[in-house]
Amino acid sequence: MPHQVGLFLFKNDLRLHDNPALALAAAEVDQLICIYCLEPKQPPSSLRAPSNLSPHRQEFLQQSLLDLHHSLEQLGQQLIVTSDPVLDIIPQLITQHNISRIYCSEHAGYHEQQTWQRLLKPYPFIVFKRTPSHTLFDQTELPFQLSELPDSFTKFRKLVEPLNIKAPLAALTQLPPSPVSAMSWPQQTPPPAHVPLFEGGEQHGLAHLERYFKSKLASSYKDTRNGLDGMDYSTKFSPWLANGSLSVRQLVHSLRNYERSVGANDSTYWIYFELLWREYYQFYAHRHGKRLFDFSGIKTSKPATSFYPERFQKWCHGNTPYPIVNACMKQLNSSGYMSNRGRQLVASCFVHELGLNWRYGAAYMEQQLIDYDVASNWGNWQYLAGVGADPRGHRRFDLIKQGQIYDPKGSFIKHWGGDQYDAALDSVDAADWPISR
Incomplete structure (x- = not known):
């Protein structure tokens, strides 16, 4: 040969x-x-x-x-x-x-x-x-053709939840040699002047996996998952899953081992439930291709939104009239990370309160998030904008009420300076004339 x-x-x-x-x-x-x-x-x-x-x-x-x-x-x-x-x-x-x-x-x-x-x-x-x-299941294992992907997560979940997941492969212990002589790497970007929340790489991902399931955090995940700040309220696997430093099958394998040794409950199930959401968006991206980035999404009509540069910049910098949104955006810009609850709130604000084209919000998140995943990011933004896999249409949150529920003492908003903002949303009108105050 x-x-x-x-x-x-x-x-x-x-x-x-x-x-x-x-x-x-x-x-x-x-x-x-x-x-x-x-x-x-x-x-x-x-x-x-x-x-x-x-x-x-x-x-x-x-x-x-x-x-x-x-x-x-x-x-x-x-x-x-x-x-x-x-x-x-x-x-x-x-x-x-x-x-x-x-x-x-x-x-x-x-x-x-x-x-x-x-x-x-x-x-x-x-x-x-x-x-x-990058998925729990191969396309060949799905009980439907990709062209027949269910139009909602609930339908998808009911079909795939009973499926068995293949055991993860062991780490490779040998590889063929390279014919290329040692090469120098491109000049690296100086790191930000901060202590990062996460360190990249397979070894750190596997260490976090072991650490998380050695704790009992998985048993209370459903009760804490809507937190806004800190490391323990959610699993925090997403950064390593996003670039494949951690295998999603390895994650589920560890979850099942935890359930066998410690016990299964609603919280451990909810971790799997949300991994199935991730799974759905992976196949959603494969199914819809370029339409993942279309203004009208997978729908036939376009949202009644536009693009206002000043509003967009205020949203990006956490300078809107909505303190909970401001705090989340400042957290993102400072750390490269934002909670799942925060992502829903800032997207809802972007589309519904500010009337902005959802794609600019999705693109900003792509630029900022260390756990950026093309399928989850753009699929979730479509979902919130009412042009994706959501039979109920637009998902709009009451931002004042959300702040009262998830930040009742205002400590998160205060910590990130969310209450410091310009009260006026616009300084010019639709014809770019200054607005008198």
Whole structure:
């Protein structure tokens, strides 16, 4: 059999444990190039985030890539990290190293899928293989065709909840060597001047997984999940799940072990329930493709919203007439993270109180959130804007009441300075004339 040189394109699977695509590559080639291409300089659509991701997102990604590189080094491998676009660097490597096989994990993003199709088109003589690693179930395991994905989460949940989940694969202990000599990494962005809430990388993700289930927090999760600040009110797995430093199947495997040893209750079920929400949005993104970014979403009519630059900037900086929203946005800008409850409140404010085009809010979150996931982010924004998978239409929250329920003493608002804002929403009218005060 001829000497086989393979290339593995890392994207949202920055780990060695439960990585079926990488395991397949390791089994089929004699030499393997492992590469990660940073985001392109131009956004894939006019409304998606600009190339300059927040310092928090960049730092978490850099930590994750460095952790993966160190893990690969222990197996005699290396991770090539490049700022060159996929469609530029991989053709060069194909020519230089006579690559015969290219592997990657499936990705829910439309842009990532289009890039993969454009990559394989000129190379009919190369074997291209994509393997799912970002979901609990493969598409082949679903009790329906992807084209028949239920139009609501509840219908989806009832169909998939009885399904068995495959056991996660063990971490790889050997890999074929790389034919590429050691390469220097692109210049790294200086870290923000803060102590991060999360440290990126597979080792930190697995350590958090072990730490969480060694505590008893999972047994009270349903009672605490609507908290706004701190580390213990929710599971906090999302940053590592988002870039694949942690496998969702490994997470469920640990959850089941906890239920067997400590006990199952409504709270442990609710962790799985919310992972099924994540699952639904992954397949939702695969099903609807480019429509995930359409103003009208998966509906036929567009929302009655527009774009007001001044309102948008006030929302981004936490300077709206709504203290709970301001506190959440300042928390996001300071840390790169916001609670699930907070995300619902700021999105509701964005669409309903400020009358803004939901896609700009989704794009801002893409830029800021360290746990940004294309499917969950854009799917949830569609849901709140009434153009997604929600049979009840718009989801509007009473922001005053929400503050009273989830921040009754006002400590969260005070801590983040949410009560410091410009009381006037607009300084100009629709014709850009100054508004007298």
